[in-house]
Amino acid sequence: MIIAVDGPAASGKGTIAKALARHYGLPHLDTGLLYRAVGVSVMRAGGDPADAADALRGCNFEAALLEDPALKTESAGRAASLASVHSQVREALLERQRVFAGQAGGAVLDGRDIGTVIAPEADAKLFVTARPEVRAQRRFREMESMGAGVGYDAVLADILARDERDMGRSAAPLCQAEDADLLDTSDLGIEAAVQRAVELVEARTAQRF
Numbered sequence: 001m002i003i004a005v006d007g008p009a010a011s012g013k014g015t016i017a018k019a020l021a022r023h024y025g026l027p028h029l030d031t032g033l034l035y036r037a038v039g040v041s042v043m044r045a046g047g048d049p050a051d052a053a054d055a056l057r058g059c060n061f062e063a064a065l066l067e068d069p070a071l072k073t074e075s076a077g078r079a080a081s082l083a084s085v086h087s088q089v090r091e092a093l094l095e096r097q098r099v100f101a102g103q104a105g106g107a108v109l110d111g112r113d114i115g116t117v118i119a120p121e122a123d124a125k126l127f128v129t130a131r132p133e134v135r136a137q138r139r140f141r142e143m144e145s146m147g148a149g150v151g152y153d154a155v156l157a158d159i160l161a162r163d164e165r166d167m168g169r170s171a172a173p174l175c176q177a178e179d180a181d182l183l184d185t186s187d188l189g190i191e192a193a194v195q196r197a198v199e200l201v202e203a204r205t206a207q208r209f
């Protein structure tokens, strides 16, 4: 069974995808990490993630970079979002995501284009979202707990800029697949959101599995 979980930054899609993977005993891939690795790799090489050639060079990152805590920072997220606009970058990362999705037994993948481009054949697709202010509040609290001295307004501005870039790009823009179920987590706690996600997957797959 393949489960595709897409949605904007801080919507809760990562938490939900991990919980679904645990629930169904499936391997999980956070595809955002691949784009973050490209962004960090470009920045460390002194390049510009907005430049297509620099960004493409960044796709040859070492596998160990995927474990680097630097990938979790806001600057890595921003660099990832800039690099991910380039179709050559998306093309370079496509095969490993497709192979992960196609492994025997299935998988859970989360990202922006899983249900639309990477695994359009997925058995269940969730589009996880939340109001921008709620997402910014979550991200702000998370950063505060890590001791990052960033204000709420700056976090909200970053979230809005990323939404616009991810939804507005021509290469695999963030959008809800036609056959995806919408899950708005704005007014849900983690447990309730995960429960709802399981219900939606069950409803989609009940006849098949």
Ligand code: C5P
Binding pocket: 009, 010, 031, 032, 033, 035, 036, 077, 080, 081, 082, 084, 110, 111, 112, 113, 114, 162, 166
């Ligand atoms: O999900 P995360 O915030 O880690 O993703 C970082 C950035 O990587 C996103 O803002 C998006 O631009 C890009 N991304 C993408 N396609 C994916 C996953 C992430 O374009 N499947």
